[in-house]
Amino acid sequence: WTWPREQMKGILANALRMFTQSEDKSKAGLEEQTKATNQGQKEVARLQQENEALQKEKDASTLKTQELEKALEASKAETAANKAEIAANKAEIAANKVTHAQEMDTQRLASSDPVAALATLQRALARRAL
Numbered sequence: 001w002t003w004p005r006e007q008m009k010g011i012l013a014n015a016l017r018m019f020t021q022s023e024d025k026s027k028a029g030l031e032e033q034t035k036a037t038n039q040g041q042k043e044v045a046r047l048q049q050e051n052e053a054l055q056k057e058k059d060a061s062t063l064k065t066q067e068l069e070k071a072l073e074a075s076k077a078e079t080a081a082n083k084a085e086i087a088a089n090k091a092e093i094a095a096n097k098v099t100h101a102q103e104m105d106t107q108r109l110a111s112s113d114p115v116a117a118l119a120t121l122q123r124a125l126a127r128r129a130l
Helices: 005-112 114-129
Strands: none
Touching: 005 114
16 A cells, blocks of 8 residues: 555645754744854843942942041041140140249249248259250
8 A cells, every 4th residue: 555646745734844943943943042152242242341330339338437447547647746735835834834833932922031032042043954
């Protein structure tokens, strides 16, 4: 028994159509996969650029933080120096008050007892010389 010629043509045409459709689907799938791969590569490149920009921003921020820390330390040192200068000024003011009080005592003493005033003045000068 053999297949009639027309039937064989139909079977072969159907097989060819199925093969062609399958090949077209494979090509479409490959094109879709290529598009997705290209899109993924573009996204990776964009993310790498974004990462580099963020790293630069982080580095700049770290540098700025270090500069601010140095400025803070310099400010603390300046504050300490100012406090020391204030303490020295207060000590000088206190010494001037003592000197002034001694001078006033000497003036009062001089008006009542010039010899005692001269002795007090000599002791004050001797203390300053030390």
